[in-house]
Amino acid sequence: MIDVIHAITPGDHFSPRTGSAIPTVVDGLAGAARRDVDRVNHAVLLDRSTMRPWYRSAEPIEYERAAWLTRRDRAMDLARARLGLRRSAVERFYAPLVDAVRQRPPAFVLAHNAPVLPSMLRDSGHRVVLYAHNDLLRTYSRSEAVRVLGSAAAIVCVGDALAARTRAALPPSLAERIHVVRNGVETERFHPPADAPRPGARPRRRFCAMFVGRVIPEKGPDVLVRAAALLPPGEVEVVIVGSRGFARDAPLSRYEEELRRLARASAAEVRFEPFVDRDALPNLLRAADALVVPSTWEEPSGLTAGEGMASGLPVVASRIGGLPDVVGDAGILVPPNDPDALAEALRALIDDPLERARRAEASRARALARDWNWAWANLRGVLERL
Known part of the structure; x- marks a missing residue:
């Protein structure tokens, strides 16, 4: 087993001050790995400008984020994709993150909601797993999906329904790489009150x-x-x-x-x-x-x-x-x-x-x-x- 690097969207806040969904998942997985008998080290790629304090469950790998994608950038990328070209604006946005990954020893890179990363990290020595939290391939043709995901070691979906939609958007050669890993929950932080009423007791309030x-x-x-x-x-x-x-x-x-x-x-x-x-x-x-x-x-x-x-x-x-x-x-x-x-x-x-x-x-x-x-x-x- 080698180390795990989480690649979250540049600008996303890996901080308990927000409770943003993907960072919550990364913190949950990394925290559980720290408690594992055979511990696996987890790191997370973080834009330096994001909100602090950061969760302490994963080692931060800091980088300077590129300029934000504009609405025009996204529209131009969609037009390029329809012509069979690369989505160069999103590649520019992720380039500093990719540079930071390339400086690290080989690891599993979990590309959270980032279909662009497997192709950008091809030949890097890292094994890239697309970690899908949403329906990511709505605007991808099958030929583009093959191009960007062809080098992905696996595709992880957070539920069966999402896996079914993702599988339907992919050719069989990629669909067979899909795995379902459902999200967990932090049961120590979230627990019933110590003075919970007895079953059948009348509520004390509305x-x-x-x-x-x-x-x-x-x-x-x-x-x-x-x-x-x-x-x-x-x-x-x-x-x-x-x-x-x-x-x-x-x-x-x-x-x-x-x-x-x-x-x-x-x-x-x-x-x-x-x-x-x-x-x-x-x-x-x-x-x-x-x-x-x-x-x-x-x-x-x-x-x-x-x-x-x-x-x-x-x-x-x-x-x-x-x-x-x-x-x-x-x-x-x-x-x-x-x-x-x-x-x-x-x-x-x-x-x-x-x-x-x-x-x-x-x-x-x-x-x-x-x-x-x-x-x-x-x-x-x-x-x-x-």
């Missing part, structure tokens, strides 16, 4: 349904607000935790303003808690009675759902993308963008404390079985077979 995540249409917080409006007034409190980005004091987006107008027009009690960092998030989750993940897009994995489960919460999630695999039988699945179905699921939890307690216990058990040690063991098994 039922609290919480949303946590980026407040954007694809995440569906408006679906939760609409669902709460269908329940009797005073029965449920909705807490929306998050902002469009990673700053509490950022101006509200148009969608965030519309969401607040929707809340004011509703009879439901809705409270907004702007973005919080990962240190504050566990206590917020422990104050809730259920976590709602009402995504309207094909969420590939859903880290927040796992963190809610680790916190001992019943989870109500959209039946879409990778969310059904994350919550399993412990959660309640509803059709996406269906406030009526979501209201019915919340109604069931409010009316039946025993069922709520059963699902909370099942959530915690599922999270414990799928922690970051489990995820790293799965990834390590893939790497050792390459």
Whole structure:
């Protein structure tokens, strides 16, 4: 086994101050590797300008980021790709990262959401694995996919649904390199409160349904607000935790303003808690009675759902993308963008404390079985077979 280098998108913040998804995954995997009996060293390539403090689970490899890609850069790259040419703008953006990798001894390079890296690191001595957290090949023809991914040692997808979409976009010679490594969850940071009520005990306060995540249409917080409006007034409190980005004091987006107008027009009690960092998030989750993940897009994995489960919460999630695999039988699945179905699921939890307690216990058990040690063991098994 050799070392692992994580290549995250230039400019992404490897910091607990943000809770950004891919850095959270890297921190989880690297932290589990440090606890492994046969330890594997993990490093992460970091743009020096990104937010600190950095997670301490992986060795930082610092570099100076190139200029940001502009909208015109992306449009020109797409036009080049359609002509069978290289996407030179994105290659320019990743060039400083690639230079930093080439100065390191041979390792597994996990190219997180970066299809461009296997071809850029061809003949470098490194074994490059495309680590897909999203549907990355929507704009790639099969011939371009073969060109950029032909030298990839493997393609890792974070869930079955994403793997199926990725496999469909690739010729058989590349599709057979796909492996599924599901994300884990940090069960020590996220755990139930020490004074959790006994099963069947009456709630001491109004039922609290919480949303946590980026407040954007694809995440569906408006679906939760609409669902709460269908329940009797005073029965449920909705807490929306998050902002469009990673700053509490950022101006509200148009969608965030519309969401607040929707809340004011509703009879439901809705409270907004702007973005919080990962240190504050566990206590917020422990104050809730259920976590709602009402995504309207094909969420590939859903880290927040796992963190809610680790916190001992019943989870109500959209039946879409990778969310059904994350919550399993412990959660309640509803059709996406269906406030009526979501209201019915919340109604069931409010009316039946025993069922709520059963699902909370099942959530915690599922999270414990799928922690970051489990995820790293799965990834390590893939790497050792390459």
